[in-house]
Amino acid sequence: MTPLLTRALVLRLVSVVAGAIGFYLPLAALPMLAADHGTAAAAGLANGALLVFTVAGELVTPRLLARLGCRWVLAVGLVLLGLPALVLLTPAGSYVVAIVAVNAVRGIGFALSVVAGGALTAALLPADRRGEGLALVGLVGGVPTLLALPFGTWAAAHWGYGVVLVLTAVVPLVAVATVPALPARDGGSEPSHGLVAGLRNAALVRPAAIFASTAAAAGVVVTYLPLAVGDHAAWVAPAALLAQPATSTAGRWCSGRLGDRRGQTRLLVPGVLMSLVGMAAMALTASGPVVVGGALLFGAGFGVLQNATLALMYARVPAAEYGTVSAIWNGAYDLGMGAGALAVGVLVTATGFSAAFLVVAAAMLPALGMARGESGRRSAARAQRSPQPAYVVSS
Structure with a gap:
């Protein structure tokens, strides 16, 4: 059986975990911050911008992959996912428009990281075990997803938003260091x-x-x-x-x-x-x-x-x-x-x-x-590939 957990996949899992933490840790905390400086509508606007710019980023990422390759796009995505959070530690962080803008940039970063990372992950998995490999990656990414969202909300309430914002920035940036070590065959040519x-x-x-x-x-x-x-x-x-x-x-x-x-x-x-x-x-x-x-x-x-x-x-x-x-x-x-x-x-x-x-x-x-x-299409395709029985007519 083809090996699944290679060194390259382990390195990729680092950015999977970091991306999940960077996205979900402030997912509820930033709307809370927006509501503190505005209204309940501001909270919806913050995560609304995150969703809209995530989808927009996903639409343009394939073209970027063709020009830059998966590793570059993944690295840029991780930076944009984390680094903008530090802006909210400055005096600008008291303005709702700044919170919305930060989430918009983070949405682009998340889109770049998940699309480029997904393509890179698929290239690293053996074809005969791709489903199992995707499940493994989903499991590894799912654990921090389950923990980061409630922890971010709790930490913001008990330790303040600053801790959440620093962790949001630092974790994806640390993972960027693993990207250059990933294989060069990063998702194919144009x-x-x-x-x-x-x-x-x-x-x-x-x-x-x-x-x-x-x-x-x-x-x-x-x-x-x-x-x-x-x-x-x-x-x-x-x-x-x-x-x-x-x-x-x-x-x-x-x-x-x-x-x-x-x-x-x-x-x-x-x-x-x-x-x-x-x-x-x-x-x-x-x-x-x-x-x-x-x-x-x-x-x-x-x-x-x-x-x-x-x-x-x-x-x-x-x-x-x-x-x-x-x-x-x-x-x-x-x-x-x-x-x-x-x-x-x-x-x-x-x-x-x-x-x-x-x-x-x-x-x-x-x-x-x-x-x-x-x-039904799969069954029909299998039937077409199956050898037809030979019929012998006896006299």
Whole structure:
């Protein structure tokens, strides 16, 4: 079996962890800082700028990869993700416009780092174990993600924003030192197709659309579940929001191991079904155990699709186009989460949370159809490759 955990991949994992910490540590703290110097609307504006500029950065990163290579773009992304936070330690940090601007630059940096890093990671993984390798990278990046967000909020409240801002700047900058040691074969030469051509490729768009549907539901869960369950059981929201990422990480790991052995397309239908049923269960907001059980099931399905769709997309392009795949997949993730939260924000005033959650579950039915179509295409392709039986006519 081809070795998976090489020296190059270990070095890459350093920047994976650093990028996760740099992004998630101040994710809730900076909106708190903006609200302290402005209003609640300022808090939304701060993270709104982060999301908008992240998506914009993901759209242009493939062109930068063609010109500069993955290592340069990854290094610049880490710098932009961390260094601007130090601006908020100066007198300018008391202005909301400065906080919004810093988050906008950080969004660009995050986009550069995840797209370039994703392409570089794919190039470092053996093709026969790519699904497992992506699951490993997701696991390593998922642990600091789980810890950094609550720690950043706690640290800002108990130690002050300065500690959070310094850590946000220092951790990604330290990881930059590992980038030059990564292999020079960093994602391929200039891609033969750009992002626009990639978006015209149905073989890439279908898995991305399937994942985007569950990403939209995930945006709804993290944004509205605490409001939906209310105060009738204070333990429900924390338990559900812990269960969902925990089973997502487990689902991603299982998906990686199974997908390499049995094919990624076989995992799409189960992943969508688990996500859909889990989302529908969370609509029963009056029952705490059902909500938590739904979060467990939804998280597992989300993790399966997270890994299977990305591995499938990488398998369908040459190495030179890994950057395009990384940009499309990450864009589907971010746009899906943002669109889900925005749509339900409009819907919930008319329907209430339970009905809105059921609508979100129903909105995943087209993704289920696409997932079934992907499985059918794989079966048809296998049938075409199979040797035709020879028929002997006896007299």
